[in-house]
Amino acid sequence: MILNVPDSNSTRRRFLKTAAAATAGTFLSGMRSFPSNIARAQDPPACPTAPSGGNPFAAGSDTRPIVLRKSISALAPSELSELQTAFANLRALPSGDNRRWLLEADVHALFCDQCSGVNMQIHGSWNFFPWHRAYLYYYERILGSLVGDLDNFRLPYWDWENSRSMPSPYRNPGNTGNPLWDSSRDSGIAGGGNLPASDGTTSRIHTLYGITDFASFGGTAAFAGACENDPHNIIHSDVGPAASPFEDMGNLGYAARDPIFFAHHCNIDKLWSGWNGQPGGTGTDFKNPTDSGFLTARWSFYDENQKVVSISAADVLDHRNNLRYVYTLPRIRIPIYYEIYICELICCLPGPDPLSFLKVSQEVRETLLTQFRESTPMVLVLHGVEIPEDVTGVFDVAAVRGDRRLQIGSLSVLADTMADKRHKPITLVLDITRAAEDLLAPEKPAGIRLFARHEKENKSKPFILRAQSAQIRTERRGAKPQA
Numbered sequence: 001m002i003l004n005v006p007d008s009n010s011t012r013r014r015f016l017k018t019a020a021a022a023t024a025g026t027f028l029s030g031m032r033s034f035p036s037n038i039a040r041a042q043d044p045p046a047c048p049t050a051p052s053g054g055n056p057f058a059a060g061s062d063t064r065p066i067v068l069r070k071s072i073s074a075l076a077p078s079e080l081s082e083l084q085t086a087f088a089n090l091r092a093l094p095s096g097d098n099r100r101w102l103l104e105a106d107v108h109a110l111f112c113d114q115c116s117g118v119n120m121q122i123h124g125s126w127n128f129f130p131w132h133r134a135y136l137y138y139y140e141r142i143l144g145s146l147v148g149d150l151d152n153f154r155l156p157y158w159d160w161e162n163s164r165s166m167p168s169p170y171r172n173p174g175n176t177g178n179p180l181w182d183s184s185r186d187s188g189i190a191g192g193g194n195l196p197a198s199d200g201t202t203s204r205i206h207t208l209y210g211i212t213d214f215a216s217f218g219g220t221a222a223f224a225g226a227c228e229n230d231p232h233n234i235i236h237s238d239v240g241p242a243a244s245p246f247e248d249m250g251n252l253g254y255a256a257r258d259p260i261f262f263a264h265h266c267n268i269d270k271l272w273s274g275w276n277g278q279p280g281g282t283g284t285d286f287k288n289p290t291d292s293g294f295l296t297a298r299w300s301f302y303d304e305n306q307k308v309v310s311i312s313a314a315d316v317l318d319h320r321n322n323l324r325y326v327y328t329l330p331r332i333r334i335p336i337y338y339e340i341y342i343c344e345l346i347c348c349l350p351g352p353d354p355l356s357f358l359k360v361s362q363e364v365r366e367t368l369l370t371q372f373r374e375s376t377p378m379v380l381v382l383h384g385v386e387i388p389e390d391v392t393g394v395f396d397v398a399a400v401r402g403d404r405r406l407q408i409g410s411l412s413v414l415a416d417t418m419a420d421k422r423h424k425p426i427t428l429v430l431d432i433t434r435a436a437e438d439l440l441a442p443e444k445p446a447g448i449r450l451f452a453r454h455e456k457e458n459k460s461k462p463f464i465l466r467a468q469s470a471q472i473r474t475e476r477r478g479a480k481p482q483a
């Protein structure tokens, strides 16, 4: 009810802007245009009642064919037009329909804790991967059934590691005649510009695929894994506009109103699937948690019949057999493992730019500096990094020593509309391969500092990095020696 009423001034302003853009642009032939209020909806999100309970998913009940989820760039013309029609049909559903586009977007907002009074935050913890996999599964079923192809329709992914600009079907035409278009994106990205060179790269994926423990990669009950920050949050921030309130993609309360959300998350899901398939691990390496707190988490969604259904984290782990899709996984890398050196992140040197430093024993320093000279890949893993309450924005993380500034990673705190402003602690995996000598120098070592990418945003104030624990992991080739 409230949902589809475009009642705020900002919505109306956007409507006029969009309508003008639409007249100037070309419509896809045969494509319905969608009203801008459906594109933008109300501000801030007034979420519907959360789906709850519902028929539990039963493993083996989905007997559709197992179908490949493809890169958008690999879709055949007929598959692309099916995708466009599916989104057009979704956007056209009437306001009472439990599959409707805006309700589905708000289901995401509900599980981001973006709706006052509802406490269902699935970001910032090990729920992040399984919840989004489940959400995409039901979303995919809804889209498939809307084009009469439930059996074979699968979501495509935006493999930003290969396609550095937003896939053209999501940008062109840039008007309401294109059901994959969204009016509220970063202008550079919307215009076909490349992602920032450091974000969502194959080398970042390579680094993450060396992180063998799920806690660091995918999170724990208490904090986010490294993937959630970078590349997940970072790509969200890059696609959303560069200024507050960063919606759609840069704001968790709105992100799922941009169709690119689903292509982005499909790639994140592929990243998780690929991590599970990495070779050379022993014991729990590359394995999902077996804790019952992880496995039994259960969430409700609407299915393609508008019915409430529920599904658990355990149900989604085997996506091939239970959810009926697969990915062509990235070329399997040669096995590696990490040697782990415990260190400490200490803070701070007084001054206008407070910095954090690494503290290691003399013996560890010497070992690591030798490995540095041999160009051994090295990452710094920071667990339990606290994000101050009032921070939003994107930061480059750099090692700074004298005039030298080497970027070692990125950090993105997405905007939100949560009543509870506390952020969950995050895990940072920082590539210090080039910076280790500066960071470990016995005299005047480099400090670690955040640089805001959008300095004018007043919530993007750099803060001091503090971590519950810190490790340096150096990459070793071959199979891990048995302990």
Ligand code: C2O
Pocket (backbone or CB within 6 Å): 108, 112, 123, 132, 232, 236, 252, 255, 265
């Ligand atoms: Cu639920 Cu990409 O966020």
